[in-house]
Amino acid sequence: MTNIRPFRDSDAPVMVEIFRRAVNELGSLAYGPEQVAVWASLQPTPERFAELMKDGRCCLVAVDHDDQVVAFTDVEKDGHIGFLYALPDIAGRGIVSELYDALEAEAKTQNIGKLYSEASEQAKSFLLKKGFSVVERRDFEVAGVPIHNYAVEKRLRKPS
Secondary structure (H helix, E strand, O other): OOEEEEOOHHHHHHHHHHHHHHHHHHHHHOOOHHHHHHHHOOOOOHHHHHHHOOOOOEEEEEEOOOOOEEEEEEEOOOOEEOOEEEOHHHOOOOHHHHHHHHHHHHHHHOOOOEEEEEEOHHHHHHHHHOOOEEEEEEEEEEOOEEEEEEEEEEEOOOOO
């Protein structure tokens, strides 16, 4: 069982490192070097992470036995998931699955009716297993580099 807890300001520097490693090491499995570089350029600073995670959204982190963050995710009040990143070393161990399940449970507690996100190739595969569906592929450019992701969503309750 993974320990999952709310974000603390002291987690922000580690989250930067997790973002960097996930994009560079896992992103390169589905995206080219230019695409990975431009995606990595979007990495928030520790200060920006701390600011974002305290803007009213729910941010959860999975930590190891030393309380070091190994994965993190968030959900905004409207159901938007902005981040779902993990250290490449923990891929396939079920930790991200437990973290996501905790986030979905929190979203239901907050009466959020639908979760949605813009998912990379890897995140799309994971989220499809969690019951999300692809709305559309999104092709766009960042700093002149073509890249893509997927608009995905999952209903948590029937629309009223």
